[in-house]
Amino acid sequence: MTAIDGLLPTVPLPTVPPSQTPAPRPQRIALLCFPGVRAFDVSVVTEVWGNDRTPRGVPPFELRRTATDPYTPLPLRGGLSLTPDRPLDWLDDLTPTDLVLVPGIEDPDADVPPRVLDALRRAHTAGIPVASLCAGAFVLARAGLLDGRRAVTHWHLADTLADRHPAVRVQPDALFVEDTGVWTSAGTAAGIDLCLHLVRTAHGAEAAAAIARAMVTAPFRAATQAQFIEHPTPRADRDADALADVRAYALAHLDEPHTVATLAARAGMSPRSFARHFQATTGTTPLHWLITQRVAAAQRLLERTDHPLPEVARRAGFGSEVTMRQHFASHLATSPRDYRNAFRHPAGSSPIAR
Structure with missing residues (x-):
C-alpha cells in the first residue's frame, strides 16, 4: 500500500461489545480431601464458598474437592460420605489469587497420603495461599510448611503440635494466624472465623458480612481474640444484660470517645469489675x-x-x-x-x- 501525502488508510480495529467482554475468572478454592477429614470443616468450607450468593453482591467462587482418587466416596464420621470431583493435579492450575484449604482431621497421628503433602508443597512454592482448619495444621506441619512459622490449632492439641513438630512456633491462644502465606486456625468455630477472614482479605468486608449474615454468625472476630474463654457464661443475667447494652451503645456511638471508665459507668460497675466481666464474656478486653x-x-x-x-x-x-x-x-x-x-x-x- 502506497502512502498518499504521508498518510496511510486507517483500518478500524475490531471491538468487542461490552456484553461479550469475558468476565474475570472466579476465585478457585481447592479443598483437599483424604481419609480422616472432619465433616464439620468440610461443611464450613462448603457453606462459605460453595453457595451462589452473587444476587447479594458476593463474588462467584469455584469450589472443588480434590483427592488422589476423584469420584471415589470417602467415608466421614457420623455415617456421612464425601465424593471428590477433581484430581490433585487440579492444584497445578491455580494462581496466587486462588486458595488451598486443608480441613481438620480426626486423628492428628493418622497417615496422610504422600501425594497430598506433595501437592501442598507445590502449591505453596507457586505462591498460592494455603490454609488449614483446626487439626489440619498437623498436615501442614508434616508437609514442612509450618517450619519456622507461627501457627495455631485447637487449644487441646496445641502442646501436641509443639511436641510433634518443634520447628513450629505454636501460638496457644489466637483464633487464627497467618505467616508468609500460610494460614492456620483454632478449633471448630474458629474455622468459620478464618474462612470469613479469607473472604474479607480477598473480596472486602461487605462480601464477608453478606456471607456471615446468611450463615447467621458474627462477621468479624479478631484473630487475636482468645480461643478459650475461662467463664463463657456470665455469672449473673444482670451482668450479661448490662454488657450487651453497653456494647450496643458503643456500636451505635462509635464516633464518640469511649474509655473503660465511661463504659463501666454506663454498666453501673467499677472499671476493674467491668473489664473483668467483659473479658470473661467476650474473650478480649474492652478497648481491643x-x-x-x-x-x-x-x-x-x-x-x-x-x-x-x-x-x-x-x-x-x-x-x-x-x-x-x-x-x-x-x-x-x-x-x-x-x-x-x-x-x-x-x-x-x-x-x-x-
Missing part, C-alpha cells in the same frame, strides 16, 4: 474489642462511601486519619487508601449495602 469494631466500621465506610479519609476516621471513632492508618496497618496489613482502592463499590451501588 472497641478497636476491632472501629476497624470494621471504617472498612464498611471505605467500601460504601466517598467520604474523605479524615471523615471516615472521625465517623469510625479513630479521631484522626493517622490513628486509623496505624490500626489498619496492625489489623489488616494495609492502608485505608489501599483498602478503598481494592474494595470500594461505587457510591450507593453496592447490592450488599442495600
Whole structure:
C-alpha cells in the first residue's frame, strides 16, 4: 500500500461489545480431601464458598474437592460420605489469587497420603495461599510448611503440635494466624472465623458480612481474640444484660470517645469489675474489642462511601486519619487508601449495602 501525502488508510480495529467482554475468572478454592477429614470443616468450607450468593453482591467462587482418587466416596464420621470431583493435579492450575484449604482431621497421628503433602508443597512454592482448619495444621506441619512459622490449632492439641513438630512456633491462644502465606486456625468455630477472614482479605468486608449474615454468625472476630474463654457464661443475667447494652451503645456511638471508665459507668460497675466481666464474656478486653469494631466500621465506610479519609476516621471513632492508618496497618496489613482502592463499590451501588 502506497502512502498518499504521508498518510496511510486507517483500518478500524475490531471491538468487542461490552456484553461479550469475558468476565474475570472466579476465585478457585481447592479443598483437599483424604481419609480422616472432619465433616464439620468440610461443611464450613462448603457453606462459605460453595453457595451462589452473587444476587447479594458476593463474588462467584469455584469450589472443588480434590483427592488422589476423584469420584471415589470417602467415608466421614457420623455415617456421612464425601465424593471428590477433581484430581490433585487440579492444584497445578491455580494462581496466587486462588486458595488451598486443608480441613481438620480426626486423628492428628493418622497417615496422610504422600501425594497430598506433595501437592501442598507445590502449591505453596507457586505462591498460592494455603490454609488449614483446626487439626489440619498437623498436615501442614508434616508437609514442612509450618517450619519456622507461627501457627495455631485447637487449644487441646496445641502442646501436641509443639511436641510433634518443634520447628513450629505454636501460638496457644489466637483464633487464627497467618505467616508468609500460610494460614492456620483454632478449633471448630474458629474455622468459620478464618474462612470469613479469607473472604474479607480477598473480596472486602461487605462480601464477608453478606456471607456471615446468611450463615447467621458474627462477621468479624479478631484473630487475636482468645480461643478459650475461662467463664463463657456470665455469672449473673444482670451482668450479661448490662454488657450487651453497653456494647450496643458503643456500636451505635462509635464516633464518640469511649474509655473503660465511661463504659463501666454506663454498666453501673467499677472499671476493674467491668473489664473483668467483659473479658470473661467476650474473650478480649474492652478497648481491643472497641478497636476491632472501629476497624470494621471504617472498612464498611471505605467500601460504601466517598467520604474523605479524615471523615471516615472521625465517623469510625479513630479521631484522626493517622490513628486509623496505624490500626489498619496492625489489623489488616494495609492502608485505608489501599483498602478503598481494592474494595470500594461505587457510591450507593453496592447490592450488599442495600
